[in-house]
Amino acid sequence: MRILFVCGRARARSPTAEQIFSRWPGLETASAGVSHDADEPVEVDHLAWAETIAVMERAHRRKLTRRFGPALRHARIVCLNVRDDYAFMEPALVRLLEARARRFFER
Numbered sequence: 001m002r003i004l005f006v007c008g009r010a011r012a013r014s015p016t017a018e019q020i021f022s023r024w025p026g027l028e029t030a031s032a033g034v035s036h037d038a039d040e041p042v043e044v045d046h047l048a049w050a051e052t053i054a055v056m057e058r059a060h061r062r063k064l065t066r067r068f069g070p071a072l073r074h075a076r077i078v079c080l081n082v083r084d085d086y087a088f089m090e091p092a093l094v095r096l097l098e099a100r101a102r103r104f105f106e107r
Contacts, residue, residue, distance in 0.1 A: 004050035005031040010038045012088045013056045017097050034063040047071045056082045078104050
């Protein structure tokens with residue numbers, strides 16, 4: 001399964017998710033951000049590659065839909081409801097991501 005993790009600036013939440021879930025068997029991961037100043041901005045190629053798009057907040061889903069509407073039709077979009085309160089690879093963030101994503105990406 002190819003999963004694109006999306007947050008605002010692609011600096012903490014989505015890169016952390018990309019890294020931890022890349023270790024799970026059967027998952028390929030990438031990360032990007034919806035903000036104009038994202039370290040890795042979301043592009044159509046990211047969306048075409050992904051089978052599942054995991055956004056951190058509902059606002060990210062709305063931004064994706066507004067900007068890329070038709071390019072999202074093939075992918076399942078899930079919201080992990082993870083607020084922007086964490087640093088990259090912060091242990092509390094890792095635990096939260098694993099707990100929230102488990103039902104979507106169970107090993």
